[in-house]
Amino acid sequence: MGELSPAQADNREKTLLTALLLSAPGPLVTGYAALAANSTTQLADFIRRTIELVALFLSWWVFRRLRRDASLTKADQTRLEHTAGLGVAGTMLTSGIVMAIIALSRLSTFEPGGNVTSGLIIASLGLFVNGWFWRRYAAMTREQYSAVIAAQQSLYRGKTWVDLCVVIALATVALAPSHPATRYVDILGSVTVAGYLLWSGVRLVQSHLGAVSEPAH
Numbered sequence: 415m416g417e418l419s420p421a422q423a424d425n426r427e428k429t430l431l432t433a434l435l436l437s438a439p440g441p442l443v444t445g446y447a448a449l450a451a452n453s454t455t456q457l458a459d460f461i462r463r464t465i466e467l468v469a470l471f472l473s474w475w476v477f478r479r480l481r482r483d484a485s486l487t488k489a490d491q492t493r494l495e496h497t498a499g500l501g502v503a504g505t506m507l508t509s510g511i512v513m514a515i516i517a518l519s520r521l522s523t524f525e526p527g528g529n530v531t532s533g534l535i536i537a538s539l540g541l542f543v544n545g546w547f548w549r550r551y552a553a554m555t556r557e558q559y560s561a562v563i564a565a566q567q568s569l570y571r572g573k574t575w576v577d578l579c580v581v582i583a584l585a586t587v588a589l590a591p592s593h594p595a596t597r598y599v600d601i602l603g604s605v606t607v608a609g610y611l612l613w614s615g616v617r618l619v620q621s622h623l624g625a626v627s628e629p630a631h
Contacts, residue, residue: 418558423481426554426563430474433547433566437463437470443536458513458604462576462611465512469505469569473498477562495561499622502565506572506615510608517604534584541577548574565618572614579603579610 418426440463476498480491551567554560583603590596 418560422554422558426560427474427477427481429547429550429554430470430477430562430566433570434467434470434474436543437467440464440540441467444533446532458516458607461512461516462509462607465505465509466569466573469502472501473562473566477560480562496622498562499565499618502569503615503618503622506569506611506618510611510615513604513611514608517601517608531588534581534588537577537580537584541574541581544570544573544577568614568618572611575610576607579607 441460444460444463476494480486480494486494548567548570551563551570555564555567580603583599586596586599
């Protein structure tokens with residue numbers, strides 16, 4: 415945090431808070447959409463957004479404390495940064511596991527149907543907004559590195575790809591709900607998202623655990 419200028423730190427804190435506030439209604443809206451449609455992808459998306467909201471709050475809280483608590487030592491700052499990063503990684507891993515379980519458990523019984531229009535609109539908006547935040551955090555990381563912001567870049571990159579998979583899956587259900595291949599597209603969307611989140615989460619954990627052990631060498 416000490417490497418950031420006051421203007422840079424203020425800009426990053428505002429962006430974190432904006433991301434948190436924009437994501438806050440996500441679980442409620444997505445949960446309603448999931449109830450209105452029999453879609454594995456939408457149910458998994460609801461779970462993902464709920465868990466992600468916790469990680470977003472943790473990242474904002476850590477960054478705010480790093481800025482405002484002058485009593486923190488360098489070791490304290492590093493510990494908090496890794497806590498935020500591992501929180502994001504844990505979110506990705508948990509979401510990936512839950513999504514994979516749901517998709518696989520419904521593989522033999524799931525039949526697509528219901529109204530997926532609201533879910534498709536939500537996912538499309540999420541794709542645009544999350545893509546913007548991904549680019550925003552990437553630009554901030556290039557300008558001046560911050561472990562908390564770098565973790566958000568990884569999270570929003572994952573969120574963007576997840577929303578793209580959800581949009582494709584729901585668009586397929588909306589356009590051809592009775593086609594034999596549709597049920598597999600919807601479930602494949604969940605499995606693909608789960609795999610990406612697990613892969614990203616493992617990479618982030620390795621990154622932070624490697625950084626923690628580095629001083630010992």
